[in-house]
Amino acid sequence: MNEKLLSLKDEIVSKLDQTNDLIDLDKIRVAYLGKKGSITALLKGMKDLSNEERKNFGAEVNQLKAQAAQLIEEKLADLKQKEIQREISSMPQFDITSPANLERGSYHPITLVQRECENIFRTMGFSIEDYPEIVTDYECFEALNIPKHHPARDMQDTYYLDNGQLLKSHTSAAQNAILKKYSKNLIENDTPIKAIFPGRCFRNEATDACHENTFFQMEGVMVDKDISISNLIYFMKTMLSEVFKKDIKVRLRPGFFPFVEPGFELDISCLICGGEGCPSCKHSGWLELCPCGMIHPNVLREGGIDPEKYTGFAFGLGLTRLAMMKYGIKDIRDLNSGSLKALSQFTDDE
Numbered sequence: 001m002n003e004k005l006l007s008l009k010d011e012i013v014s015k016l017d018q019t020n021d022l023i024d025l026d027k028i029r030v031a032y033l034g035k036k037g038s039i040t041a042l043l044k045g046m047k048d049l050s051n052e053e054r055k056n057f058g059a060e061v062n063q064l065k066a067q068a069a070q071l072i073e074e075k076l077a078d079l080k081q082k083e084i085q086r087e088i089s090s091m092p093q094f095d096i097t098s099p100a101n102l103e104r105g106s107y108h109p110i111t112l113v114q115r116e117c118e119n120i121f122r123t124m125g126f127s128i129e130d131y132p133e134i135v136t137d138y139e140c141f142e143a144l145n146i147p148k149h150h151p152a153r154d155m156q157d158t159y160y161l162d163n164g165q166l167l168k169s170h171t172s173a174a175q176n177a178i179l180k181k182y183s184k185n186l187i188e189n190d191t192p193i194k195a196i197f198p199g200r201c202f203r204n205e206a207t208d209a210c211h212e213n214t215f216f217q218m219e220g221v222m223v224d225k226d227i228s229i230s231n232l233i234y235f236m237k238t239m240l241s242e243v244f245k246k247d248i249k250v251r252l253r254p255g256f257f258p259f260v261e262p263g264f265e266l267d268i269s270c271l272i273c274g275g276e277g278c279p280s281c282k283h284s285g286w287l288e289l290c291p292c293g294m295i296h297p298n299v300l301r302e303g304g305i306d307p308e309k310y311t312g313f314a315f316g317l318g319l320t321r322l323a324m325m326k327y328g329i330k331d332i333r334d335l336n337s338g339s340l341k342a343l344s345q346f347t348d349d350e
């Protein structure tokens with residue numbers, strides 16, 4: 001590689017070494033690989049070179065481009081992992097070694113958070129639905145605008161039974177059945193569909209402090225005439241403010257899920273620093289909590305609802321993540337450990 005390119009590579013490596021922040025990382029990506037980035041400029045400038053020069057130089061610039069992209073990708077994975085660890089370690093302490101209170105049984109932390117969310121949504125007119133853990137490919141994927149071989153399936157590899165059924169990888173698997181169950185009432189009686197459906201989900205993935213192969217989500221849908229993103233924001237904000245017992249600011253960022261359009265990631269203002277910016281929220285003042293969006297017309301249609309007349313929102317709250325944040329549980333694996341020492345710290349007056 002020629003000297004100029006080598007020094008550019010050194011410059012990128014050194015900048016990446018000094019970066020501890022996703023925003024800065026993106027600035028680096030744009031500065032080198034963006035439309036006006038320096039590596040892109042080198043590629044554009046090749047038109048002025050002779051054929052021979054272009055051949056050698058082009059190969060080297062492309063090599064540098066691939067190396068830079070890989071270095072940035074690795075840094076991104078590293079920063080994301082550190083960010084999750086930081087978020088978890090700055091939570092209130094949960095002591096797995098504290099003596100077990102075996103005199104009195106206690107509810108599991110996820111049960112407590114789930115019941116709290118259910119009560120809040122019930123007061124806002126939502127029904128609570130139960131749904132099987134074993135579902136079909138149609139329920140989990142096809143009805144959600146994820147046909148066979150769609151790349152979105154890669155994110156949700158799960159466990160399959162010999163008969164082709166599978167352990168549901170997300171609570172969205174119940175969406176189609178819920179829409180079908182209530183569509184008649186919506187169309188004939190103008191009764192909006194308002195339902196939440198908490199449930200256990202399964203994914204074939206390596207476990208770590210923040211990922212389990214078995215975890216809980218809570219899905220919610222609302223469908224009616226003229227439902228908009230403002231309704232979604234209102235319900236999420238109300239629910240989160242109740243759960244955390246304080247006013248919670250929320251914001252939406254674009255996110256992709258084939259069953260919503262547009263799709264978002266909903267962030268909450270950081271509970272540790274109150275939105276001022278701290279290491280837990282990578283100094284942005286925000287924490288990622290709940291993917292959501294406006295239900296895709298194909299999904300509404302598949303549920304027997306005319307997307308020309310009705311619109312709706314859906315969200316998929318990570319209930320296990322919420323329980324971890326609320327109770328300051330550092331390692332997700334403690335929740336499935338069955339350890340009475342760990343779990344008996346939670347009591348409920350019910």
Ligand code: FA5
Nearest residue numbers: 170172211212215257260291292293314315316318321
């Ligand atoms: C979904 O599962 C979508 N079905 C959510 C959705 C619903 C989007 C409706 C739009 C409309 P995702 O794969 O990001 O999205 O998971 C949602 C949440 O589940 C995550 O934010 C996280 O809190 C939780 N989650 C996902 N995988 C795991 C895991 N392995 N361990 C623990 N929690 C997990």
